[in-house]
Amino acid sequence: MATKAHLARADRLQLATGALATAAMAAMDAKLPWFGKLSAQDRSWIGLVAQSGISAFVDWFRDPEAHSSMPTRIFGSAPREFTRVISLHQTVDLVRTTIETIENTIGTLLPPADVPIVHEAIQRYAREVAFAAATVYAQAAEMRGAWDARLEALLVDSVIRGETDESVRSRASALGWTGGIGTTGSAEVAVVVGRAPAAETPPPANGGSNVVDMVRHAAREAGADALCAVQGDRLVVVLGGAGKPVEIVQKLARWFGPGPIVVGPVVKDLMAAVTSARAAVAGLRAVAAWPDAPRPVQADELLPERSLSGDGHARRQLANEVYAPLTAGDGALLDTVSAYLDSGGSIEATGRALFVHANTVRYRLKRVADLTGYNPLNPRDSFTLRVALTLGRLLNPEANNPAL
Known part of the structure; x- marks a missing residue:
C-alpha cells in the first residue's frame, strides 16, 4: 500500500502534467524536423498520445500494481491511421523526446526530494512504453500483411479468371508491383502454374502462406516481381519483368510441389496476363500426356497435348x-x-x-x-x-x- 508521502508526491506530479505535456510538444517541434511537416490533425493526435502517456504515468506512479497494464494502453487514444502517419522509428523519437523533456522539467516543477524518485520511475515506465509502441506497430504490420495477402490472392484470381481492368493496375502497385504494368513498355508478364506444396493445402485462413513469401523473395532476387497465390492444390505465380521466364522459374521450382510446372507465354503487361494464364492452366491440365516434359515446361511446348485435351x-x-x-x-x-x-x-x-x-x-x-x-x-x-x-x-x- 502506498504511503501518504508517496500519494502526496503523486498529487504534486498530477498538478504538473499540463506543464509537462506542453513542454513535451514544444520539444518535439524544436528537435524533430519531420514533426512540423505533419498536418494539424496529425499533430493533434500525437499531442493527445503524449498527454495520455503522461497522465497514464501519473496513475501508474501512484499505484503500479493497480495500473500494471497502463503503459500498453497509452496508444489507445490514437486512431488506427496513426501507424501510417509516422514510422516506428519516429515513434521511438517521440517517446525519447517526451521522456527527456520530463526528466529535464520535473526539477523545476517538483520539490528536490521528489526528483530522484520520479526520475527512477520514469525510466522504468519508459521501457514499458517502448515495448507498447513496438506491439502497436507489430499488430498494424500483421493486419496489413493479412490484408495484402488477401488482396494479392484476389489479384491473382482476377488474372486467372480474365477479369482484369484498370483497378488491377492500382491494386498491384499498392502491393509494390513495379513490373508488367505497362508504364515503360518494356516490362513483360508471364503466368506460372504448378502444384502447391502439400503443407500449403489448404492455404491458411488469413490468406497468407510461407511458400508465397518465399516465392516472392526468390523472384525478387532473380530480378522479377511476383504476385502469388495458393488456389486449392495449385500454386499460381504472376511474374513481372519476366523477359526469360523459364530461367526465373528454374530458380523458383524448389518452392513448388512435386509434378510439372507450366510457364505461360510472355505478354506485354498485366492487363494481358489472362492470355498467359489461360495457356498455363490448360498446359497443366494436359501435361500428363507428355511424361517426359521438362520441369518447367512452356505452355506452347504443350500445344498438341492441349489441343487433344480440348483447348x-x-x-x-x-x-x-x-x-x-x-x-x-x-x-x-x-x-x-x-x-x-x-x-x-x-x-x-x-x-x-x-x-x-x-x-x-x-x-x-x-x-x-x-x-x-x-x-x-x-x-x-x-x-x-x-x-x-x-x-x-x-x-x-x-x-x-x-x-x-
Whole structure:
C-alpha cells in the first residue's frame, strides 16, 4: 500500500502534467524536423498520445500494481491511421523526446526530494512504453500483411479468371508491383502454374502462406516481381519483368510441389496476363500426356497435348501458326511434310512418293523448320506437326477439298 508521502508526491506530479505535456510538444517541434511537416490533425493526435502517456504515468506512479497494464494502453487514444502517419522509428523519437523533456522539467516543477524518485520511475515506465509502441506497430504490420495477402490472392484470381481492368493496375502497385504494368513498355508478364506444396493445402485462413513469401523473395532476387497465390492444390505465380521466364522459374521450382510446372507465354503487361494464364492452366491440365516434359515446361511446348485435351486456343494456334503457313504458295511444303510423316520419317520414301530427289526433300523439310519453328526430323516436333496438319484440315476443310 502506498504511503501518504508517496500519494502526496503523486498529487504534486498530477498538478504538473499540463506543464509537462506542453513542454513535451514544444520539444518535439524544436528537435524533430519531420514533426512540423505533419498536418494539424496529425499533430493533434500525437499531442493527445503524449498527454495520455503522461497522465497514464501519473496513475501508474501512484499505484503500479493497480495500473500494471497502463503503459500498453497509452496508444489507445490514437486512431488506427496513426501507424501510417509516422514510422516506428519516429515513434521511438517521440517517446525519447517526451521522456527527456520530463526528466529535464520535473526539477523545476517538483520539490528536490521528489526528483530522484520520479526520475527512477520514469525510466522504468519508459521501457514499458517502448515495448507498447513496438506491439502497436507489430499488430498494424500483421493486419496489413493479412490484408495484402488477401488482396494479392484476389489479384491473382482476377488474372486467372480474365477479369482484369484498370483497378488491377492500382491494386498491384499498392502491393509494390513495379513490373508488367505497362508504364515503360518494356516490362513483360508471364503466368506460372504448378502444384502447391502439400503443407500449403489448404492455404491458411488469413490468406497468407510461407511458400508465397518465399516465392516472392526468390523472384525478387532473380530480378522479377511476383504476385502469388495458393488456389486449392495449385500454386499460381504472376511474374513481372519476366523477359526469360523459364530461367526465373528454374530458380523458383524448389518452392513448388512435386509434378510439372507450366510457364505461360510472355505478354506485354498485366492487363494481358489472362492470355498467359489461360495457356498455363490448360498446359497443366494436359501435361500428363507428355511424361517426359521438362520441369518447367512452356505452355506452347504443350500445344498438341492441349489441343487433344480440348483447348480451342491451342487448336487455333496450331492451325494458324503451323498449318496455314505451309499452305502458302504451291503447297509443296505441305505435301512434303505430309508425305514425310506418312512414310514414317523416311526421306527416301518421301522422295519416291513425290517423284523428287532426296536432297529436295531435305531442303523442303529445312524450310518447314525455318517457317514453323518445328523440325520434322525431331520426333517431338514431328508429333506437333502431325497434330497441326490434322487440325488444319479439320478447321479448314474448304482449303483441302475444293469440291466442298
